Amino acid sequence: MTEIKEPWGLSVFGTGSVSAEPRVAHLKLAVDHLSPTPREAFAQAGAAVSRLRTVLREHGVPDSEVSGSRLSLASEFKGYGGERTFLGYRCEATYTVRTEQLDRLQDLIQDAVEAGANRVDEVRFDVLGKPTMRDEARRRAVAAARRKAEVYAEACGVRLGRVVHIQDVDPESVGLRSHGGRLGGDPESDGVLAPGAVKVEAAVLLGYGLLP
Template sequence: MAEVVTKGVGKVERTADRAEVQVSFETLGSTRDEAVRLLTARIAEVEPALGRPGVEVRSRQLTVHDNWDGRRRSGSRAMQNYVVRVDDVTGLDGLLGALVTAEPTWLNGPTWQLKDDVEAVREAQGEAVRDARRRAEGYAEALGARLGPLHRLTDGDAEAWAAESNRMMAAGFGGAPGVPPQMDQLNLEAQRIVVTVRCTAAWTLLD
């Protein structure tokens, strides 16, 4: 039985409705205890902002270690790393403004996401199958044959979807203490995410 095997691609665009931000705060002290006390005081200003509606702290990671200058100990360092998820993207500007005002050592984001990709994946799957069928019909016509029923269908990707236009904004903040950058000058609008599905289909060819 003759068959034709084609590949199909389906792409669907959606506007991101979730963002993720990574932020770190670091302090130095002559001892570990001092470094931790300074860090605790510093992040005390940050925690209220992380408790806003629609904001979820996915992880808090504390790191404390000594600094060394060759074989000589030269104080201690404490760092708190946060991974923050924002489900209400309308409040993202305010959250980032509060974080920047708190003088983070490092801030990376936002990384744009979809809260639920099921509907978009299914729509992309349908488009991928239709694309594969259009290609198969073209080959069948070129061969003077008719396209028969679907014989086999496999997912062409290890992952169901890829956020091809997913953008990450990384910002390093310096300058005078207490002077945050102008948040309204940053492009913080929710980005478009392309949900992509690929498939491979085998169709029977009829005389």
């Protein structure tokens, strides 16, 4: 049996969430080329980056909504020890693209891949005004915790006193997770991007004093 070492009142945990339709997408794209010489690797990757930038502008994505890395170069090998063989030079640049044009998202991805973004590392959906949603989720978490506290107090024949402790809890630390939609999540979607809903969650631990 668990022993209550410092009895002082009632401690309750509450969670709350708010969902909304996504309004923005974040894409992680990469230009990635393996060539026999550094010169060829830089040339191929640089040309692909130039084409990718042109495609993004054609889709109405301003440069300010695109964050990217410089071209990086590294030797690549296959195998280990005596069987290790040189494959060439890998040149890579990664980009994060933000767009609110969700109705044209599939075309943007397709055109970006055809332009030379030969890796799509992530498609993540999000909402606008997330801080406001988070505030409402916190209010709902507090309301849920208070309802629970009132039930416990009634069942024990006591009354709730004032709140003596408030602790914000990271939702992910207790198994909750704020998330966006995903690509191809519905097996019946026939390959269509299905963003679904974005859920913003909050959790709180409240401590109440008790009255007879």
